[in-house]
Amino acid sequence: xxxxxxxxxxxxxxxxxxxxxxxxxxxxxxxxxxxxxxxxxxxxxxxxxxxxxxxxxxxxxxxxxxxxxxxxxxxxxxxxxxxxxxxxxxxxxxxxxxxxxxxxxxxxxxxxxxxxxxxxxxxxxxxxxxxxxxxxxxxxxxxxxxxxxxxxxxxxxxxxxxxxxxxxxxxxxxxxxxxxxxxxxxxxxxxxxxxxxxxxxxxxxx
Amino acid sequence: xxxxxxxxxxxxxxxxxxxxxxxxxxxxxxxxxxxxxxxxxxxxxxxxxxxxxxxxxxxxxxxxxxxxxxxxxxxxxxxxxxxxxxxxxxxxxxxxxxxxxxxxxxxxxxxxxxxxxxxxxxxxxxxxxxxxxxxxxxxxxxxxxxxxxxxxxxxxxxxxxxxxxxxxxxxxxxxxxxxxxxxxxxxxxxxxxxxxxxxxxxxxxx
Numbered sequence: 163x164x165x166x167x168x169x170x171x172x173x174x175x176x177x178x179x180x181x182x183x184x185x186x187x188x189x190x191x192x193x194x195x196x197x198x199x200x201x202x203x204x205x206x207x208x209x210x211x212x213x214x215x216x217x218x219x220x221x222x223x224x225x226x227x228x229x230x231x232x233x234x235x236x237x238x239x240x241x242x243x244x245x246x247x248x249x250x251x252x253x254x255x256x257x258x259x260x261x262x263x264x265x266x267x268x269x270x271x272x273x274x275x276x277x278x279x280x281x282x283x284x285x286x287x288x289x290x291x292x293x294x295x296x297x298x299x300x301x302x303x304x305x306x307x308x309x310x311x312x313x314x315x316x317x318x319x320x321x322x323x324x325x326x327x328x329x330x331x332x333x334x335x336x337x338x339x340x341x342x343x344x345x346x347x348x349x350x351x352x353x354x355x356x357x358x359x360x361x362x363x364x365x366x367x368x
Numbered sequence: 369x370x371x372x373x374x375x376x377x378x379x380x381x382x383x384x385x386x387x388x389x390x391x392x393x394x395x396x397x398x399x400x401x402x403x404x405x406x407x408x409x410x411x412x413x414x415x416x417x418x419x420x421x422x423x424x425x426x427x428x429x430x431x432x433x434x435x436x437x438x439x440x441x442x443x444x445x446x447x448x449x450x451x452x453x454x455x456x457x458x459x460x461x462x463x464x465x466x467x468x469x470x471x472x473x474x475x476x477x478x479x480x481x482x483x484x485x486x487x488x489x490x491x492x493x494x495x496x497x498x499x500x501x502x503x504x505x506x507x508x509x510x511x512x513x514x515x516x517x518x519x520x521x522x523x524x525x526x527x528x529x530x531x532x533x534x535x536x537x538x539x540x541x542x543x544x545x546x547x548x549x550x551x552x553x554x555x556x557x558x559x560x561x562x563x564x565x566x567x568x569x570x571x572x573x574x
Contacts, residue, residue, distance in 0.1 A: 352565035359558035
């Protein structure tokens with residue numbers, strides 16, 4: 163399976179399936195169908211079956227999917243059947259909110275390092291973590307082999323910090339700064355920009 | 369133009385072009401090419417030309433795009449050449465960060481109302497705005513004709529609040545709660561869930 167190239171558009175839907183399945187699991191639901199899952203996530207049953215079939219046989223004709231099994235499989239496929247260390251860079255309002263967010267750990271991620279360039283913030287604690295000086299960024303990320311970073315610095319400095327993250331051998335950046343980043347192709351970037359989502363919807367409003 | 373149906377995938381890229389163009393404008397850059405814009409946003413020049421051609425002729429062969437003109441056109445197409453009132457529902461860490469975020473107003477949105485269900489928070493001020501009781505949600509949104517809401521309540525209550533938003537004639541929901549929402553087809557939903565972005569990237573890590 164690892165040798166088969168899966169289109170990124172399919173990969174992008176797997177976390178959405180996983181989120182819905184884990185939520186059903188929390189509610190004590192043991193099994194589901196592609197129809198029911200589809201209604202929950204707003205994706206067609208046929209698409210879900212096709213997406214999942216890329217990775218093997220997960221359901222039975224007539225009885226549907228056994229949720230604990232499918233959750234385990236999806237967590238394995240997405241490499242979130244472990245806990246990834248994640249650093250937050252930029253401790254403004256958004257950085258603080260991310261650092262304090264309780265919803266990462268059951269989805270494969272643990273915030274273990276915080277950085278800022280403001281001497282007034284360095285040394286402050288957020289939860290159990292101390293905000294470190296951004297001057298230590300490359301050394302610290304390398305030493306702890308942190309591969310995933312959430313970047314919450316202002317737009318004007320985001321590219322310069324991203325260059326440092328690449329230098330530190332970071333492989334995945336979740337970018338909250340409202341600017342496109344230029345990074346080598348082996349580094350993955352996903353964007354969180356609420357104004358983009360709002361504008362996309364405003365198109366349909368009058 | 370208004371009568372032509374534009375695929376949503378094209379609509380989804382327009383805010384990304386606009387963001388990059390506005391950023392170039394802030395740096396005093398007056399003109400660009402589909403090549404240069406493409407490098408900035410990580411989308412091919414051919415795709416950009418094809419997307420923009422859906423809406424008319426914006427560039428000249430050889431001289432490229434005049435940025436102030438293209439910015440105006442894109443703002444008009446996306447309906448962000450005005451300022452939309454936006455309400456934030458749920459004033460936890462994320463809600464506070466959104467409410468205080470300075471980056472909405474130059475992109476077409478103004479946070480004008482805050483709501484929470486916690487009596488300890490109702491009446492508190494965030495910036496110039498007072499947190500209102502969620503009991504007033506439907507009445508207040510209707511009275512002010514607020515059509516866009518950022519929803520930052522816990523996952524467990526998100527659907528119930530979304531139902532209230534539909535009742536209040538809200539047309540667009542930016543949902544920060546980590547759960548898919550079920551709403552009528554005339555209501556638009558976009559999702560902000562950092563764990564989804566992280567999981568999508570973790571697939572490619574080993």
